[in-house]
Amino acid sequence: MTELSVAALALLVGWGVLVGLDLVSVPQGLLSRPLVAATVAGWIAGDAAAGMRAGAVLELFALDVLPVGASRYPEYGPAAVGAAVLCAGLPQAGGVGVAALLGLLVALPAGWTLEWLRHANARHVHRRTAAISAGSTGAILGLQWAGLARDAVRSLVVTTAALALATALRDRLGAAAALPSLLTPVLVGTGAAAAISGAVRTAGGGRRLAWVGIGLACGLVMAVALAVAS
Amino acid sequence: MKGQARALVRLLAVQGAWSYERMIGVGMGYAAEPLLRDLDAVEPARLPEATARSAEFFNCHPYLAGLALGACARAEYEGAPGPLIVRLRTALCSPLGALGDQFFWAGLVPIVMSMALAAIALGSGGAVLAALVVAYNVVRVLVTRWALRTGLQSGMQVGTAISASWLPKAVVRVAVPAGFATGLAVPLVCAWLVAPSGARALGAGLLACAGALALLRWGGARWTSLRVGLAAAVAILLLTRVVP
Numbered sequence: 001m002t003e004l005s006v007a008a009l010a011l012l013v014g015w016g017v018l019v020g021l022d023l024v025s026v027p028q029g030l031l032s033r034p035l036v037a038a039t040v041a042g043w044i045a046g047d048a049a050a051g052m053r054a055g056a057v058l059e060l061f062a063l064d065v066l067p068v069g070a071s072r073y074p075e076y077g078p079a080a081v082g083a084a085v086l087c088a089g090l091p092q093a094g095g096v097g098v099a100a101l102l103g104l105l106v107a108l109p110a111g112w113t114l115e116w117l118r119h120a121n122a123r124h125v126h127r128r129t130a131a132i133s134a135g136s137t138g139a140i141l142g143l144q145w146a147g148l149a150r151d152a153v154r155s156l157v158v159t160t161a162a163l164a165l166a167t168a169l170r171d172r173l174g175a176a177a178a179l180p181s182l183l184t185p186v187l188v189g190t191g192a193a194a195a196i197s198g199a200v201r202t203a204g205g206g207r208r209l210a211w212v213g214i215g216l217a218c219g220l221v222m223a224v225a226l227a228v229a230s
Numbered sequence: 231m232k233g234q235a236r237a238l239v240r241l242l243a244v245q246g247a248w249s250y251e252r253m254i255g256v257g258m259g260y261a262a263e264p265l266l267r268d269l270d271a272v273e274p275a276r277l278p279e280a281t282a283r284s285a286e287f288f289n290c291h292p293y294l295a296g297l298a299l300g301a302c303a304r305a306e307y308e309g310a311p312g313p314l315i316v317r318l319r320t321a322l323c324s325p326l327g328a329l330g331d332q333f334f335w336a337g338l339v340p341i342v343m344s345m346a347l348a349a350i351a352l353g354s355g356g357a358v359l360a361a362l363v364v365a366y367n368v369v370r371v372l373v374t375r376w377a378l379r380t381g382l383q384s385g386m387q388v389g390t391a392i393s394a395s396w397l398p399k400a401v402v403r404v405a406v407p408a409g410f411a412t413g414l415a416v417p418l419v420c421a422w423l424v425a426p427s428g429a430r431a432l433g434a435g436l437l438a439c440a441g442a443l444a445l446l447r448w449g450g451a452r453w454t455s456l457r458v459g460l461a462a463a464v465a466i467l468l469l470t471r472v473v474p
Contacts, residue, residue, distance in 0.1 A: 026243035028292060029367040033343055036363055039356055052350055052359075056419050059347060063340055063412060064455040068331045069289055070250065074456045096423060101463045104456055121249035125256060132256075132285050135278025137263055140285050144260040147247030185424045185431040186466045187459060189438030192416045194455030196439075197446040199412040202336045203405065211406045215413020219348075222414075223421035226352075 004045060004085070004167065011044045012081060013159055019077035020155020023067070024114065025148055032077035034058035034103065041084035050095070051084035057100040057184075058083060058107070060191030064198035070118075075110035078155060079103040082162025089170035094179025100187045102165060110158045117154050121147050231307065231382060233264030237299065240264070241374050244295045252287045258299055259285025265303040265382075272307065280306040283315060289323050291330020293373050294397075298322045300381020301388035308385060318386060325389075329397055337404030342366050344411035351415070351422035438462050 004012075015037075022031035030036055035055040042051015058080050065073045083103035087095050124146055125132075131139035173179070196216070203209040244257035262284035269277045283302070290298060298319055305315045342362050349358040384391035392398070424435045442462060445453045 024248055025246045027367075027370075028242075028245070029370055030339070030342065030363050033339075035343060035346055035350075036359065039359060043356070048356055052356065053423060056347055056350060056423065059343060060416070060419060061455050061459060063343065066331065066335050068335060069327065070253070074454075093427070097463075101460075104459050104463070108456055108460070118248060118250050121247050121256075122251035125247070125249050125251040132259070133282050135281035137281055140256060140259040140263065140281070143256045144243070144247045147249075147256065148243065151246070180467060180470045181427065182431065182434045182466050182470060183463060185427060185435035186438040186462050188420055188423045189435035190442040190455075190459045190462045192420050192435075193439045193442030193446060194459070195412055195416050197443060197455065199340070199409050202340075203409045208405045208409050212409035212413045215410035215415075216417060217413075218410075219414040219417035223417045223425070227421060227425055 008044055008046075009163065009167075012041055012085060012163055013156065015040055015044060016078045016081040016159025016162065017152055017155045019081060020075070020158060021148070021151055023075060023077055025151045032075075034062050034076040034080035034083075037077045038080035038084035038087075038103075041081040042088050045085045045088040047088035050087040050090075050092075050099075053092075053096045054083040054087035054099040054103065055080050057096060057187055057191050058103045060188070060195045061104070061107075064194040066198075066202070072115065073111055074104075074107035075114060075158065076103065076107045078159040078162050079106035079110055081159055082106055082166040085163060086166040086169050089166075089175060090173060090177060090179065091175060094177075094181050094184060097183030097185075097187050098169070098173070098179055099166075100191075101183065102162075102169065104187075106158070106162045106165065110162075113154050113158055117147075117150055120150055231265060231303065232268055234378065234382070236264035237261050237303075238296070238375055238378055241292075241296050241299065241378065242371075244292050252285070253289035254292065254295060255285050255288045258288050258295060261295070261299055262303060265299070266306060269306060273309070276306065276309075279312060283312060283319075286316065286319070288319055290326035291334065293334055293370060294326045294330040294377050296374055296377030296379075297326060297381040297388055297392060300378045300383075301385055302381075304382050304385035310386060314386070318388070322388070325392070329392075329401055332401045333397065333404055337401070337408045338366070338369070340408045341404070341411045344408075344415035347415040348411070348418050351418040434466070438466075 019032050019037045038051040038055025042048045058076050062076045083099040086102050087099035128139045199212045203212050240261040245254050247256040266280050346359045346362050380391050424431050442458045445458050
């Protein structure tokens with residue numbers, strides 16, 4: 001297990017803030033996808049492969065989420081940062097499951113903070129309605145920058161919480177911990193169900209649904225062929 | 231029209247002040263400000279009301295917001311009546327939301343992420359992931375630029391321009407590869423993460439998958455994928471305490 005330096009922790013916090021901002025505010029460029037967020041976080045923590053493994057499980061869950069309009073959804077980005085840091089400090093057997101569980105536990109309340117942000121922005125807009133109606137450019141710019149700053153603070157809080165939990169668990173469990181071996185397959189299986197469920201729901205029916213099935217069949221054949229070959 | 235480059239950059243943060251009050255309206259006003267600045271020289275009396283209109287309630291897919299932004303900015307310069315511009319914005323909300331959500335959130339994003347998952351599961355490492363993220367962002371910026379330019383060129387005729395563009399056809403075409411890519415990636419990721427742990431782990435994974443699928447299909451809206459995941463984790467942790 002690589003010990004996390006202060007510089008690495010500072011980088012991880014910065015990355016988590018960027019990831020949190022990316023989900024809704026700026027730039028919405030896939031940085032907040034758990035696979036991306038966790039891989040980079042794992043790399044900063046000294047084990048990119050561990051980050052990839054934790055991120056892949058959370059990505060399966062995230063494939064079920066359509067972040068449309070005012071819908072409520074979990075926030076997997078900063079949660080994946082914490083999960084990657086935890087996974088990098090645990091043994092590979094069982095470590096992915098424990099890290100993914102931490103990611104799920106953080107993603108749920110992180111999603112609630114998005115609602116808080118939207119309400120806080122709405123209250124601010126409400127207070128500045130008269131100025132906006134009068135065509136004040138300053139009021140619009142102020143609202144925009146305040147919204148971005150609020151989201152940055154929100155992301156900072158969520159990332160810090162995720163990292164605090166991850167480092168506390170790393171210290172408590174350690175690299176030689178005996179972890180529940182079935183947690184990883186159960187969470188991978190549940191994540192697979194989430195991804196399939198999302199794909200089926202999006203496909204609707206007919207030819208599109210058939211292609212989900214064809215993809216599954218091809219993936220299954222490839223997985224079996226690879227297992228046999230190895 | 232001046233300020234297009236600044237408006238394009240600001241469009242990347244169009245959801246920066248997302249609120250239940252105006253949704254992305256404030257972000258639209260923020261992105262419109264560089265475009266509307268010259269209105270002061272053309273028709274000074276119109277600038278305050280145009281600025282106010284630009285920040286009114288609006289919602290659509292963020293990547294396609296430039297279509298509405300450009301169209302409304304041009305309409306302001308052409309002196310279109312205010313209520314007509316408000317009606318244009320309102321009319322664009324749903325189609326731009328639906329087209330963008332289907333093309334990006336339900337199409338391109340699952341394709342890119344599933345390809346990345348499959349590549350990583352097959353042992354490619356992070357290089358493919360990085361390449362896919364960069365490629366996606368190039369597409370994202372090009373689409374944002376196209377949207378702004380198309381809006382500015384077509385003004386009140388933006389609806390016709392959208393219908394004649396690549397977008398409606400692409401929305402239809404992206405659904406099949408999205409479903410296929412997700413389907414392909416799932417077994418590969420499962421095999422990569424679970425198969426090395428042996429038959430018992432594989433069995434537990436399959437059982438969890440079947441149970442979760444049943445809950446997600448018939449369990450009602452309360453059973454979101456995250457809650458199912460947490461419930462499964464709690465169940466297996468309790469079970470392994472009873473039967474180690």
